[in-house]
Amino acid sequence: MKGIRRLAQHLDISIGTVSRALNGRPDVNEETRKRVMAAAQELGYVPNQSGRSLRQGTTNIIGFMIQTGTEITGQGDTFFMSVFDGVQAVFARHKLDLVALLCSSEEDPSDYLRRVVARGFADGLILSATRRHDPRIEFLAERNIPFVTLGRSLTDAGRPWLDLDFEGMAQTAIDRLVARGHRRIAVTRPHDDVNLGYVFVDRCREALAAHGLTLDEELIFRSTPTEAGGYQIARDLLALEERPTAILLVNETIAIGFYQALSEAGVRPGRDIAVIGRYSPHAHFLSPPLTCFRLSLRDLGIALAETLLSTMPAFKHHYPQALVNAVWPMELVEGESDAFG
Amino acid sequence: MKGIRRLAQHLDISIGTVSRALNGRPDVNEETRKRVMAAAQELGYVPNQSGRSLRQGTTNIIGFMIQTGTEITGQGDTFFMSVFDGVQAVFARHKLDLVALLCSSEEDPSDYLRRVVARGFADGLILSATRRHDPRIEFLAERNIPFVTLGRSLTDAGRPWLDLDFEGMAQTAIDRLVARGHRRIAVTRPHDDVNLGYVFVDRCREALAAHGLTLDEELIFRSTPTEAGGYQIARDLLALEERPTAILLVNETIAIGFYQALSEAGVRPGRDIAVIGRYSPHAHFLSPPLTCFRLSLRDLGIALAETLLSTMPAFKHHYPQALVNAVWPMELVEGESDAFG
DNA sequence: TCGGCGCCCGTAAACGTTTACGGAACTATG
DNA sequence: CATAGTTCCGTAAACGTTTACGGGCGCCGA
Structure with missing residues (x-):
């Protein structure tokens, strides 16, 4: 006996109640909820991702697609780490997990998306290294998969994007x-x-x-x-x-x-x-x-996350004012390399 | 009608046959397989990840855990990108996908693992930024989740790890x-x-x-x-x-x-x-x-992948000779900074 | 006393796959 | 022709959840 069934058996209640208790549904006695929570903690129960998302049609996972190996964007060494941090700061509030989808340099990015996303891996996507002509955009759009791109392209009319200014x-x-x-x-x-x-x-x-x-x-x-x-x-x-x-x-x-x-x-x-x-x-x-x-790359990450969520029905109302097409300002830091004469 | 059922209906055969055809099972007519493949291509069918892994108990996904935001190892984007590239080169041969599991600096790495891995997200793990005392190792070991760490710790006795020399x-x-x-x-x-x-x-x-x-x-x-x-x-x-x-x-x-x-x-x-x-x-x-x-970070990635697979029953026989506890050699590149006098 | 209502819970269906099992059609063998 | 074996396919159960539905129970007012 495994999973929620084991938990239910251990508590001698039905699996339905256990599920409701864990998911914070209102129609469960506060007393039972406490017991369920405690037992879940004790037995180290964590809901199976596949079962849950199969039923719900949602994964609570957002993918940040980046391409490994290639050098085309020229972002510095801490660029993504910092952006990730900002994105996660927003996602944490909504119990969303961020994973980086790593597209190998040997695979076509569109093929990669087809493989890994069409099979229901993520609820939404953040695309980086956007190309001038980027077929990924059309692919996601016609499938109604929420996404936002970091970087403009020629084919993103009407699609949400953010870019540096x-x-x-x-x-x-x-x-x-x-x-x-x-x-x-x-x-x-x-x-x-x-x-x-x-x-x-x-x-x-x-x-x-x-x-x-x-x-x-x-x-x-x-x-x-x-x-x-x-x-x-x-x-x-x-x-x-x-x-x-x-x-x-x-x-x-x-x-x-x-x-x-x-x-x-x-x-x-x-x-x-x-x-x-x-x-x-x-x-x-x-x-x-x-x-x-x-x-601020962290702020850029935050903006990316909010923009994405504002296009997702389940979160839309939290971010009515999110930027959809915007450039992110940069400030000039004075050094000495442009002094002259 | 969606998914495999739609495909079966379109071809007027049973879903069982469709599944077998797609998965390369021997007990399906070569002619039918061709038809199924063609139809899948035409309709853009991709098997649902949740359904498949719910049934199989396997996800075909390997997670590479890295921590965002924090600065403790000093490894940056380019470090990981190169390592990823090597890992993927190996995984591609086995139809495994690599994703980076991004642990926020605000979350305890062990809690993160519990959340995201115990729920059956990945078939195996590569851990980076290994700490001297790293509870993640024990956590994975006692759950029998295959893993390999990049970096040694005090608690990895008998566990597979690789490190720089x-x-x-x-x-x-x-x-x-x-x-x-x-x-x-x-x-x-x-x-x-x-x-x-x-x-x-x-x-x-x-x-x-x-x-x-x-x-x-x-x-x-x-x-x-x-x-x-x-x-x-x-x-x-x-x-x-x-x-x-x-x-x-x-x-x-x-x-x-x-x-x-x-x-x-x-x-x-x-x-x-x-x-x-x-x-x-x-x-x-x-x-x-x-x-x-x-x-060579790419070679390091290859070694990491092979080490991990050698601990996974399904792939073990492919990598009988993989390194389990090894340091990866570095070569000295002569510059001028150590000339002296 | 009785009907209605609210609270809580159990039952079972559904999500999309894979796969064990059994059977139909055909081939080979004697 | 009977039998055994092979090839292929359909059926249905199972994976672990969530959730619609219905029902038991206690309480309240008429």
Whole structure:
């Protein structure tokens, strides 16, 4: 005898009552509920997930899908850990569990979703590493599986998404650099599969145009979002006939490699070239400290969770005011890498 | 009509046959199997996870438990991503799915396990951030849930575990430094909750003793495994009356902060002090490049997966020779940070 | 006394699978 | 032709829950 039946037998009451007691139903005597709770504790009873979700059609599990192995987003080393923490802070209030769904680099993300989600694994999804054309969105939408994406795509019209405010970053950074006299400004852009690239570069162009400046095509640097990529960017930049006087690094991870290549060439950020990047835990520990855009990843996680729940009927009423399509602001942290002259 | 029943109705055969066909049972006509497969594909049928695992008592899911928010091990996103990739490479062959079980920093890890695992969520577990005294081990052992831990603890006697070869690292590094003339060598150690700290420092002490040297207590530095922690270590080190001529950094993340504090004081690794650390993607991009111990995280993941499967009856015969208690070797990557004089 | 009502509880169906069992149709063997 | 064996398929039970339904019991007011 196992499970709830064992508990019922032990208490000499019916399994129905046990279930009701455990689930906080009103139609059970307060006295019996106490006894049931105590016995459950004593026997270490935990309801079987499969049985419960088979009956209820719900799992109380939310999946955060991330892709292992690949390097396309260029998020720093603590990025996901921090976001997870924020998401969980919200989910804990609703007895929801967060698990990370790990899609192998060897498997197509859409196939993965089909396998693992269509079989009723999670009640809702958070998608990261959103691609410019992302078939996962359509897949989930037509199946009515609640989801929210971290990152914009071209196919997310009407779907809930959150993203970092890369336009704000572009605008602020460009304005700041131009105000300090820079006229020739370089930018980096991530992989073409990521919509962010277009959004960011376009906004940089606009911001420059507002000052009567143009974005030289040779000043748009692509690379893998890794330390080595940053190194390569600096090498390419230094090799230019006409060097820029400033650069905007859109990824977190590339700053170290970028700094190193400059250092080898005797070029110093903040003196010979202005550098603005993205915050990461080591941004302050570079020489000179990196001027960068920072955001609270935990708060971003909280917002993601609330956005997701606001699309789920069972939780909707708790989050009527949640953001559905929004960019998450970043603040500028002053370092010394963009001092100049 | 939903699920397998719908498929059966559509094909006008019984659900039993459909199930057998999909699961590759021998007692089904090859012709019918083709039809079933085709129809499943066409209708986008995917077996319901709950129904299947309720019946089978197995989920085909392996959980990799990690703790979010907290900073105790100093392992970041890229560490786990790489390990995951290796684990998945093995699991893919057995139609097992890997998910990361995210334990919030606000919840006790043991409580978390009780909640999420005792309810039959996963067939097996990989535990990370193993503590010196880790009640999770006993919990899983007495429930006969297959598991393997990444990291040793005091309570894992007879349990399967894998760990990095910190003894080998200590031995190699100490021997190397002593051979180069160092007599006063500092080491770092992680949080006391992590067994690694004892293992590593003890071995350092032994290795030094073999050369007739002792490990001065004031040369054992503790800190959080973060950039800021590394910074603090360097400050403390520099403030000593009698500075060491070499230091061994046992965590990955602290090197940057350590370098920065040295730099601010005009002390250069490889010239004024020898530094040996752990590999991370930015180790080569420090100035000077860090001499460090590296390992293949993907291979470590593969070994973890094989070790776990070798303890699971259903897969045991595939991995008769798997490591059960083993340390994973690290290789020394020559940088310039331990050149001296 | 009797009907109605509220409180609490037991019964049993249902969720979507897998699989043991049995049987029908066919083949091979003597 | 009888029998045994093989191949394939349908039936139904079982996995562990939740929950709709109905009923027993005590209480209250008429």
